[in-house]
Amino acid sequence: MGEILETYVFQDRTSEGYxxxxxxxxxxxxxxxxxxxxxxxxELGALKAFKEQGPGxxxxxxxxxxxxxxxxxxxxxxGNDCLS
Numbered sequence: 682m683g684e685i686l687e688t689y690v691f692q693d694r695t696s697e698g699y700x701x702x703x704x705x706x707x708x709x710x711x712x713x714x715x716x717x718x719x720x721x722x723x724e725l726g727a728l729k730a731f732k733e734q735g736p737g738x739x740x741x742x743x744x745x746x747x748x749x750x751x752x753x754x755x756x757x758x759x760g761n762d763c764l765s
Contacts, residue, residue, distance in 0.1 A: 709740070709741065710739050710740060710741070712741045713741060714741045714742045714743070714744055715741055715742070715743045715744065716743075716744050716745075716746045717743060717744070717745055717746070717747070718746065718747040718748060718749045719745045719747045719748070720745050720747050720748060721745050723745075724745060728743060728745060731743040
């Protein structure tokens, strides 16, 4: 996935994709927090950096809530009339 973004989005700074990623990235600072599908032992270095340096950069706290895995039905829209 990273290679795709690098090839098609980051190389052309005039592209709509690049502009969209910049807009989204700037909005992270306005969040009350960011949840990531991971756990502290797996991402220890990154989580430590966010905890120690994030507030000084105006970044919200990062909360590892994972691992979140899919179980049960493969139909993600079943039972959700608003999504069907």
